[in-house]
Amino acid sequence: MISLPPAQQLPLSAAQHEMWYGQQADPGNPVFTMGDFLELRGPLDTARLTAAWQGVLREAGTLRARFTEQDGEPRQELLPVEEFPVETVDLSHEERPREAADTFMRRDLLAPPDLTAGTLRSVLLRLGPEHVLFYIRVNHIVVDGFSRVLVYNRLAALYADPDAEGAFPDPRTLTDDEDTYAQSAKYRKEQAFWQSRFDPVPEPVSLSSRPGGQVRASLRCEAVLPAATVERLRTLAWDARVTWQTLLIAATGSYVQRAANVERALLTLAVPARATAASRAVPGMRANFVPHPVEVAPGRTVADFLRDSAGELRATLRHQNYRGDRIRRDLGFTGDAGRSLGPTVNVLESGFDYTFGECAGLLHNLSTGPVEDMQIIYLDSAESGYSVRLDANPERYTQEELELHQQRLFGWLTTLAEAGPDAVVDQLDVLLPGEREAIRQGWASTTVVDAYAGVVERVRAWAVERPDAIAVEHAGERVSYAELVSLASALSRRLVASGVGVGSRVAVLCEPGVPFVAGILGVLGAGAAWVPLDPGAPRARSAGLLDDSAPQVLYVGPGHEETAVELLDAAVHVPQVVVWDGVRDGGVLVEPVGHPEDLAYVIFTSGSTGRPKGAMVHRRGMVNHLLAKVSDLGMTAADTVVHNAPVTFDISVWQMLSPLIVGGRLIVVDRDTAADPQQLFGRVSTDGVTVLEVVPSLLRAAVDAWQAGTPRPSVGGLRALMVTGEALSADLALLWGELEPGIPLVNAYGPTECSDDVTHAFITPGTALETRTPIGFPVRNTRLYILDTHLRPVPPGTPGELYVAGTGVGRGYLDNPARTATTYLPDPHGAPGTRMYRTGDRVRQRADGQIEFLERLDHQIKIRGHRVELGEIETALRNLPGITDAATALHHGRLTAYLIGTTPTPSKPWPPTSPTT
Numbered sequence: 003m004i005s006l007p008p009a010q011q012l013p014l015s016a017a018q019h020e021m022w023y024g025q026q027a028d029p030g031n032p033v034f035t036m037g038d039f040l041e042l043r044g045p046l047d048t049a050r051l052t053a054a055w056q057g058v059l060r061e062a063g064t065l066r067a068r069f070t071e072q073d074g075e076p077r078q079e080l081l082p083v084e085e086f087p088v089e090t091v092d093l094s095h096e097e098r099p100r101e102a103a104d105t106f107m108r109r110d111l112l113a114p115p116d117l118t119a120g121t122l123r124s125v126l127l128r129l130g131p132e133h134v135l136f137y138i139r140v141n142h143i144v145v146d147g148f149s150r151v152l153v154y155n156r157l158a159a160l161y162a163d164p165d166a167e168g169a170f171p172d173p174r175t176l177t178d179d180e181d182t183y184a185q186s187a188k189y190r191k192e193q194a195f196w197q198s199r200f201d202p203v204p205e206p207v208s209l210s211s212r213p214g215g216q217v218r219a220s221l222r223c224e225a226v227l228p229a230a231t232v233e234r235l236r237t238l239a240w241d242a243r244v245t246w247q248t249l250l251i252a253a254t255g256s257y258v259q260r261a262a263n264v265e266r267a268l269l270t271l272a273v274p275a276r277a278t279a280a281s282r283a284v285p286g287m288r289a290n291f292v293p294h295p296v297e298v299a300p301g302r303t304v305a306d307f308l309r310d311s312a313g314e315l316r317a318t319l320r321h322q323n324y325r326g327d328r329i330r331r332d333l334g335f336t337g338d339a340g341r342s343l344g345p346t347v348n349v350l351e352s353g354f355d356y357t358f359g360e361c362a363g364l365l366h367n368l369s370t371g372p373v374e375d376m377q378i379i380y381l382d383s384a385e386s387g388y389s390v391r392l393d394a395n396p397e398r399y400t401q402e403e404l405e406l407h408q409q410r411l412f413g414w415l416t417t418l419a420e421a422g423p424d425a426v427v428d429q430l431d432v433l434l435p436g437e438r439e440a441i442r443q444g445w446a447s448t449t450v451v452d453a454y455a456g457v458v459e460r461v462r463a464w465a466v467e468r469p470d471a472i473a474v475e476h477a478g479e480r481v482s483y484a485e486l487v488s489l490a491s492a493l494s495r496r497l498v499a500s501g502v503g504v505g506s507r508v509a510v511l512c513e514p515g516v517p518f519v520a521g522i523l524g525v526l527g528a529g530a531a532w533v534p535l536d537p538g539a540p541r542a543r544s545a546g547l548l549d550d551s552a553p554q555v556l557y558v559g560p561g562h563e564e565t566a567v568e569l570l571d572a573a574v575h576v577p578q579v580v581v582w583d584g585v586r587d588g589g590v591l592v593e594p595v596g597h598p599e600d601l602a603y604v605i606f607t608s609g610s611t612g613r614p615k616g617a618m619v620h621r622r623g624m625v626n627h628l629l630a631k632v633s634d635l636g637m638t639a640a641d642t643v644v645h646n647a648p649v650t651f652d653i654s655v656w657q658m659l660s661p662l663i664v665g666g667r668l669i670v671v672d673r674d675t676a677a678d679p680q681q682l683f684g685r686v687s688t689d690g691v692t693v694l695e696v697v698p699s700l701l702r703a704a705v706d707a708w709q710a711g712t713p714r715p716s717v718g719g720l721r722a723l724m725v726t727g728e729a730l731s732a733d734l735a736l737l738w739g740e741l742e743p744g745i746p747l748v749n750a751y752g753p754t755e756c757s758d759d760v761t762h763a764f765i766t767p768g769t770a771l772e773t774r775t776p777i778g779f780p781v782r783n784t785r786l787y788i789l790d791t792h793l794r795p796v797p798p799g800t801p802g803e804l805y806v807a808g809t810g811v812g813r814g815y816l817d818n819p820a821r822t823a824t825t826y827l828p829d830p831h832g833a834p835g836t837r838m839y840r841t842g843d844r845v846r847q848r849a850d851g852q853i854e855f856l857e858r859l860d861h862q863i864k865i866r867g868h869r870v871e872l873g874e875i876e877t878a879l880r881n882l883p884g885i886t887d888a889a890t891a892l893h894h895g896r897l898t899a900y901l902i903g904t905t906p907t908p909s910k911p912w913p914p915t916s917p918t919t
Contacts, residue, residue, distance in 0.1 A: 010063070010080045013177045016325050017287045021143035022069060022076045030114035033217050034143065037111045037368035038150060040136040044361035048126060051136065051358065052088045054160035055124060058153060059083045061170040062285040064144055069117040081120050089125045099129035107137055111369055115141050142371040146289030148274040153285055154365060158356040171284045179281040183323055188277070192324040196332060203333050204293070207268045207344040208375050208398065209261050209407060211801065211846060211856065212773060215397035220373045223404045226387040227412060234419035241423045242308040247349045250380050252311030254347050255296025257414045260432040261407070263790050263802050266297040268344030273322040291326040293343040294318045298427045305423035346377040403799065410434060410797060433797055441795050445785040445831070456621060458527045458594040460663040462487050468639070468665055476515040476670035486520060491587035493524030500555050500578045504529035504595055507551055507604065509577065511535045511566055512559025514645050514670045517582045519658055521557050527594040531601035534649040537562050545572035547606050551616060551816060553577045598622035604816055605652050605754050616816030623757035624655065626809040630781035631660045634762045635722055635748070639665035641692045644685065646676035652754040653726060657695060679704030684715040695724035698734060705737050717742060726750040726759065729855060732771040739767040751777035751855065755839050757810035760784050763852055776852035783809035786853065787838065788845055793830055798847045801856055807838040
């Protein structure tokens with residue numbers, strides 16, 4: 003045996019350096035503590051076991067290490083064996099000895115580590131005459147998982163024979179081997195392999211959307227994969243001619259790919275990184291953590307996928323000695339990126355049963371060290387089946403989420419086993435049966451069947467019931483319901499006389515106010531659809547929209563006659579003109595015409611081609627959205643709503659029409675008031691406003707001003723504050739809740755193409771916000787699908803692309819069948835002939851069922867609620883004199899976006915590294 007003198011100093015391995023700095027960042031953190039115990043049943047000679055353990059400590063000097071720092075460098079020295087005696091704790095007198103032992107070990111694992119004093123502790127916990135637990139606790143800096151088998155094998159050998167051959171090599175073997183490797187051609191080969199392994203650079207993969215915090219503990223979920231499933235999986239591995247370990251790693255990676263909904267999953271493999279036989283014979287800390295890609299290519303069978311994975315795994319393991327921290331640095335991951343680029347997977351083979359004379363010992367692991375994200379360990383230690391353990395960072399997962407992932411993983415393994423080698427992987431369902439049924443029930447839960455009635459008909463009904471009630475107020479002008487429908491009817495007559503009928507389009511050049519509201523009702527009453535134009539927009543843009551929409555009539559509001567002349571001069575398409583005259587219909591009102599499926603309006607949104615897209619919304623979808631606002635907000639004739647949105651913004655539709663269809667009052671404010679938080683919120687008390695909608699950036703400006711000392715207007719009469727158009731940050735929602743706890747925020751989300759909002763989230767002080775604010779539940783008659791790239795529903799909690807189906811889905815883009823076909827897709831989950839709208843938004847479903855917005859999947863951005871695509875900016879800039887290439891146009895596009903108040907995530911470093919003109 004090797005007998006090392008006291009206080010012998012050893013160099014630290016690269017892995018030990020990593021562990022040292024990790025522990026020093028949080029010295030008292032016990033998360034780096036490893037723990038095992040041997041459960042010993044039968045006649046045990048404890049004195050013999052103690053002597054054998056001391057023999058192990060003499061040979062495996064690293065177990066006796068303590069660590070100090072000199073001149074900023076960590077040092078390791080080996081203390082005498084006598085410094086680490088075996089303790090004995092008798093728990094046999096306890097009512098439940100095993101529970102008492104578990105409590106003892108759990109508490110001991112939480113003890114703050116002291117690397118300067120040595121971290122090894124060994125305790126014999128006596129539970130009964132022939133029942134003993136031999137508990138070992140040590141810091142991860144001392145040994146890795148590979149060393150455990152070496153240590154316990156040697157312990158059993160020395161118990162059987164104190165002079166047994168096979169003593170451990172000198173502990174310097176590990177660092178000597180590491181130094182040799184660093185100077186070798188193998189090192190340079192492995193470095194080149196990892197530097198070219200990933201193209202493009204991968205994104206870290208997690209099954210959680212929460213950011214990882216400081217790891218101080220871990221959650222655990224243990225279960226046994228049934229023996230029948232294990233047998234089928236082993237047969238599958240045999241049929242595919244791959245190893246059992248390959249199958250488990252590949253199957254786990256394919257689960258992660260589906261559960262995270264990514265094209266390529268990244269796993270973190272814990273590998274021994276011991277290149278020589280000598281290094282594989284000595285205990286110590288050498289473990290490495292390397293990223294391992296798993297990807298299921300489209301159309302691959304299970305057998306093909308397993309064989310593909312076998313090749314990838316061989317490549318990873320052949321290059322396992324190159325340190326994981328260097329791989330991450332070479333890939334550009336620095337700072338707090340951590341060692342994990344994906345869930346950690348480890349397959350531990352059998353060999354955990356030991357014999358100590360007539361006493362049988364079964365090894366149990368308590369902790370393997372820090373878990374930054376999730377760790378999945380397969381342990382061949384179950385009497386029936388296969389034991390699987392999931393550990394997770396509690397900052398990223400809850401216990402319920404961890405247990406759900408265990409159930410889904412087992413379900414996926416069972417699905418693969420039952421499907422067999424010839425099944426196509428991407429056709430298999432990762433959802434649990436209960437989840438699949440719950441998702442479909444959720445789709446049906448919003449269905450509301452009611453008789454259709456148009457907007458004009460509903461407003462006229464109120465004119466009969468409450469003719470003198472004020473319908474619209476603006477700039478001192480007040481019109482009753484009777485007066486409003488009379489104005490609208492007179493305009494319908496003029497439009498019909500100008501050739502407008504069902505299916506016609508009327509461009510509306512008018513500021514918000516009575517002429518605009520009456521104009522919209524007049525257009526709808528004539529059976530036509532309106533196309534709003536912004537009177538303040540550049541003439542060239544409005545003229546282009548006039549040409550694209552090709553309306554039969556241009557309706558011109560008061561004060562915009564000259565603007566209309568300029569537009570007609572600039573446009574190719576010249577429609578008839580109807581100018582607002584304020585004349586009321588003195589006779590019988592015009593009978594409104596129009597079918598529920600007829601077009602209601604066309605609103606132009608940003609387009610990546612450089613020309614805006616005209617989103618067409620039908621009347622049934624518009625009315626359904628208006629009724630969703632009415633029902634969800636509980637709107638009645640007692641409500642007063644503010645119209646503060648631009649007329650070319652889709653939210654102007656519900657702001658204007660929803661109060662009118664319930665007999666309420668509409669307050670129209672001018673642009674200056676709409677842009678001024680103090681003036682806008684001031685109207686709440688002066689005008690008795692009960693429902694108000696703002697974009698989050700305006701709300702932020704208001705809250706910031708109030709916190710800075712600006713007097714806060716009274717908003718006591720407000721029942722709901724709606725926010726939309728931009729992502730609502732969690733901190734802003736919390737601030738509003740502190741200022742006005744009795745007024746809920748209603749976070750709304752929806753694309754113009756789907757009749758405006760498709761979700762509502764009511765945010766109160768008791769709402770769980772985490773890092774993001776939910777966008778809520780689907781509104782009436784709306785189905786929201788969160789799908790993967792194969793248009794399959796993803797598991798709840800998994801990110802996916804949001805698709806909208808149901809009544810609100812519009813008719814497509816005006817005169818743009820190609821664009822319509824790529825965005826409005828056949829609905830694979832609905833009735834034949836129905837369509838769904840692809841939003842381009844990445845979302846996930848929260849545990850409470852609400853949807854949470856994560857990010858855009860394209861280059862689209864929102865500026866103060868308006869949708870803008872950088873491609874449109876780029877296309878326009880390319881046409882400018884002096885800009886001849888896409889890179890220059892893209893540079894200017896980014897600069898433009900920056901100057902107008904947003905900072906899109908560029909695909910290349912910003913600012914550009916090379917000058918552009």
